[in-house]
Amino acid sequence: MLEYVFRGLLNGSVYALLALPMTLFFTTAATVDFAIGAYALLAAAVATAVAGPLGIAAGLASAVVASLVMCVIYVLLKRTSKDGIRVALASFGLSLAISSIVLIVWGTKPFVRQTFTTVLEFGGLRVNPQGLLNVAISIALVAATWLVLQRTQLGRMMRAAAVNAPGAELAAIPVIGVQCGALVAGGMLGGTAGLLILHSSGMDFTASLGLTFIGFAAAIIFGIRSPVRCLAGGLGIGVIEALAAGYTSGMVTSMVPSLFMLVVLLSGQLGAGRYSGDRP
Amino acid sequence: MHSIRKGALALLAATAALWTGSAYAQDKPAVKIGAVLSMSGPAAVFGIPERDSLNSLIKEFGSTMDGRKVEFVFCDDKTNPTEASRCVTQLINDDKVVAIIGPGTGSGILAAGPVAQRLQVPLLGPAGTVAITDKGNAFYPWIFRIAPNDTAGMESLWKQIVLKGAKKIAIVYQEDAYGKFGAEFAQKLSKDLGFTIVESIGVPYTATDLTPQVTKFRNAGAEAIFMQLSVPSLGAAFLKAVNEVGLKVPLYANSGLAQKGFIDAAGPLGEGVHVLSIGNVAYDPTPPEQKLVAIMSKNGFKPQGWGDLLAGNGYMTIKAALNKISGPVTGQAMRDTIETLCGFETMSMGKGCFSKDNHDGWAADATVLTTIRGGQFRSDAK
Amino acid sequence: MTWRTSRRRNTWIMLAVAVVACVVAPLKPVWLDTVVLTGILALISLSAGLSFGQAGILSMAQGAFAAIGAYATAVCTTRLGLPAWAGLPLAIALPAVLAWVLARMVTRMPELATALATLALATLLEIVARNWDAVTGGYVGIAGIAPVEGFGVGWRFNILVWTFVVLAVLVYENLMNSAHGRALNIVRHDRTRAMADGIAVAPLLSAMLATSGAMAGAGGWLYAHYITYMSPQSLDTVASISALLMAVVGGVGYILGPVVGTFLLSLLGKLLPAQEAQGLFYGGALIVILVMAPEGLLGWIHRRLERKAAREPAAVATTATEAEHPARTLETAP
Numbered sequence: 001m002l003e004y005v006f007r008g009l010l011n012g013s014v015y016a017l018l019a020l021p022m023t024l025f026f027t028t029a030a031t032v033d034f035a036i037g038a039y040a041l042l043a044a045a046v047a048t049a050v051a052g053p054l055g056i057a058a059g060l061a062s063a064v065v066a067s068l069v070m071c072v073i074y075v076l077l078k079r080t081s082k083d084g085i086r087v088a089l090a091s092f093g094l095s096l097a098i099s100s101i102v103l104i105v106w107g108t109k110p111f112v113r114q115t116f117t118t119v120l121e122f123g124g125l126r127v128n129p130q131g132l133l134n135v136a137i138s139i140a141l142v143a144a145t146w147l148v149l150q151r152t153q154l155g156r157m158m159r160a161a162a163v164n165a166p167g168a169e170l171a172a173i174p175v176i177g178v179q180c181g182a183l184v185a186g187g188m189l190g191g192t193a194g195l196l197i198l199h200s201s202g203m204d205f206t207a208s209l210g211l212t213f214i215g216f217a218a219a220i221i222f223g224i225r226s227p228v229r230c231l232a233g234g235l236g237i238g239v240i241e242a243l244a245a246g247y248t249s250g251m252v253t254s255m256v257p258s259l260f261m262l263v264v265l266l267s268g269q270l271g272a273g274r275y276s277g278d279r280p
Numbered sequence: 281m282h283s284i285r286k287g288a289l290a291l292l293a294a295t296a297a298l299w300t301g302s303a304y305a306q307d308k309p310a311v312k313i314g315a316v317l318s319m320s321g322p323a324a325v326f327g328i329p330e331r332d333s334l335n336s337l338i339k340e341f342g343s344t345m346d347g348r349k350v351e352f353v354f355c356d357d358k359t360n361p362t363e364a365s366r367c368v369t370q371l372i373n374d375d376k377v378v379a380i381i382g383p384g385t386g387s388g389i390l391a392a393g394p395v396a397q398r399l400q401v402p403l404l405g406p407a408g409t410v411a412i413t414d415k416g417n418a419f420y421p422w423i424f425r426i427a428p429n430d431t432a433g434m435e436s437l438w439k440q441i442v443l444k445g446a447k448k449i450a451i452v453y454q455e456d457a458y459g460k461f462g463a464e465f466a467q468k469l470s471k472d473l474g475f476t477i478v479e480s481i482g483v484p485y486t487a488t489d490l491t492p493q494v495t496k497f498r499n500a501g502a503e504a505i506f507m508q509l510s511v512p513s514l515g516a517a518f519l520k521a522v523n524e525v526g527l528k529v530p531l532y533a534n535s536g537l538a539q540k541g542f543i544d545a546a547g548p549l550g551e552g553v554h555v556l557s558i559g560n561v562a563y564d565p566t567p568p569e570q571k572l573v574a575i576m577s578k579n580g581f582k583p584q585g586w587g588d589l590l591a592g593n594g595y596m597t598i599k600a601a602l603n604k605i606s607g608p609v610t611g612q613a614m615r616d617t618i619e620t621l622c623g624f625e626t627m628s629m630g631k632g633c634f635s636k637d638n639h640d641g642w643a644a645d646a647t648v649l650t651t652i653r654g655g656q657f658r659s660d661a662k
Numbered sequence: 663m664t665w666r667t668s669r670r671r672n673t674w675i676m677l678a679v680a681v682v683a684c685v686v687a688p689l690k691p692v693w694l695d696t697v698v699l700t701g702i703l704a705l706i707s708l709s710a711g712l713s714f715g716q717a718g719i720l721s722m723a724q725g726a727f728a729a730i731g732a733y734a735t736a737v738c739t740t741r742l743g744l745p746a747w748a749g750l751p752l753a754i755a756l757p758a759v760l761a762w763v764l765a766r767m768v769t770r771m772p773e774l775a776t777a778l779a780t781l782a783l784a785t786l787l788e789i790v791a792r793n794w795d796a797v798t799g800g801y802v803g804i805a806g807i808a809p810v811e812g813f814g815v816g817w818r819f820n821i822l823v824w825t826f827v828v829l830a831v832l833v834y835e836n837l838m839n840s841a842h843g844r845a846l847n848i849v850r851h852d853r854t855r856a857m858a859d860g861i862a863v864a865p866l867l868s869a870m871l872a873t874s875g876a877m878a879g880a881g882g883w884l885y886a887h888y889i890t891y892m893s894p895q896s897l898d899t900v901a902s903i904s905a906l907l908m909a910v911v912g913g914v915g916y917i918l919g920p921v922v923g924t925f926l927l928s929l930l931g932k933l934l935p936a937q938e939a940q941g942l943f944y945g946g947a948l949i950v951i952l953v954m955a956p957e958g959l960l961g962w963i964h965r966r967l968e969r970k971a972a973r974e975p976a977a978v979a980t981t982a983t984e985a986e987h988p989a990r991t992l993e994t995a996p
Binding site for chain 2: 114
């Protein structure tokens, strides 16, 4: 059973990276970016096309460019309406568009890259070094995000924008700028997640919405507010999925992320107390 | 080439006929054929190669079959049964097609079947889902399968697995009709052929890591693994997981994975995997298949796998039917004629044969067991 | 009272559109198919508009509710041998009950949370449908569903579909004009105030979601008896999201918004180059529409008319703008 837990932890670390952008953007703008999975897909596609370390840089860059497009859309939307749901729907549209671009340019072939050919062995437990690298990168990024949010000026601005946007504006905090920043950070994190998946199990042109969904689920489980909770959420889902795959049927395994999300949301974790008055 | 010469002769005959008088030319009016394929959505993995193959055949032979002007009209069913039905309705009503190649998915055919029956136009489905040619369907007379169905070749594959000494076998299948059917069919075969299925696990299309499933296989003592998958990235992810968990057993895959995309994604991990293949267009083509490969290469397309082949089957079936029809070409006439076609010229291995009682045009002789060697599907000696 | 100020204005407009649809569509067979499917989709997106526009419950499960309705009638007709009409009550009741139960749990949540919760539910239902071979036929689905007796799948069925749509608009409009509708207006703006006024908020919102579930179920019933085949991929999460999209694009604040949105997006689907570039154009068009018309197409038209009226002499303006006031507008509080 320990083996399943171990494998789940390895997977879950990448889920955490998909969840981080959700937290960041939600805390600063009270809405979500559906296009996270698309950034991951785009980064993986570009990295496959360009060989070597340059490919990784190109992949990340493309994900950032995509999130910049989302920024522009966000700014345009904010001008005409305060409705968060429109941003979410627009990001869904962007996700569709990016997936389509990937299909047009690279077709239906899978995106795969392999850097480590040997497999490490720890007393009966075999692990691809890539898996360990994933965990290390995830933890590092989660820690970095936490540090930025809690200890830096930028982080304070982001939290201020989340709690009280008009007040923040009055305090000369560039709210829209901060929110855009969260989107771009999301692009980078999503792109990184995509690259890690590319080097682990690979993906193909249908992957984007599924990845977004897992990112949501991981972000919400323990509360969407903090990066550390994202990590916990990602690891949690990874472990439960692995245990389900090991002990139950395929049907139950595929139900895990949705079931988690439903249970957590219905128990009122997300925004409990947020909607106790007239103004959100 | 035989078919080009035939086409050229037909063209000559048609031109000669035109000289003799318009009355004769009216006997062979232009004909439209529809193609409903999945060019977006998950099934685009084989839908796009199917479209490319058709396009290369159309480019090669021009728009003439048997002296008749033939126009192909495409519609994307977006891997959605409602769209498939809508596409078929549109092509028949709007474009007045007399036959349709497609839809490419089992559920698409089941959704469009009633439309085909109502509007009296035959569907030539490049899908293996057994249910589409079930005689219990009211629309059975209008559906033809231009592929071997999902059971074809499976028996010989399983016999091979047992022959090589494995008694306890684990199955991984993808969560759709193809996967589930293969896993259940294997259960049926297990009693007859004398093997036990120790584990049978379904995985979703977008699974990112399959190491827990492989671990389960290892713990169950699997002596061989059977992969009922058709999504190349899923197949590659599974191979990676097998490598990581360190399970060293023979691997067998059903025809779904017989695609270039699978070999490319699996890389060196694919060496030694046995794959049942519908033909072997991409790597080890038989003489009839070589014709298709040549045509595709000449027109700038690279053969991918069975998708190309099945579209070719559709094209050749239509060609044979149009050659044989004497009167006006209607959907009904096409259907009646296709039911009489047997042993006609194809660009695949195996014989194409239809009859009133058998709408499954291709059988086990259209499949071949291959092994991946040197990054290619090499056909095993028969 | 002119038709402009009539309280059933939207229903009259819908009736006119429906009559046109029923008369013109049969003239060309390919139009008929499109019009029927558009009608069915309009019904489902009306249900999404009802739950979001009225109850503030952003439901991404309308496709799933429709699927339940479709499977219910499919099982009734193919396995139990009952006539199609017998499947209708079940197709309407099952999703309504499920929606009611769900609503009791989600009414306290902000929009985003309900969206995700309903999306999760829809995904779970799809997985269940794919695996419950005995009832739903699993992945292969249920084929050979008989069409509705006496209506078939031609122009008569078209009339049936549009009758359902007009009825749905009537129900929607009646709801809005009633005490419940006014109560909902208050709930939308200030829930605490509504509770202070003695409005039973949770049961009211649950009733709304149940009604929208019933509407979607009816759409599913029509779908099953038209396509005569039902599978897990027929009305899946993509369909749910599309229904919501159509409602938002048309304008959720307006009763006819979802219908307009359905027409617009169906038209877009037909005009756009298909194949690989499909998603690119659809997603792009979506973004453009969301940016340029934040309250949907009807909202955009409404604002333009308002601005035009504001330029006219005051006396004419007052009566005009009053009459122009359909549903309420969405929250614009900071």
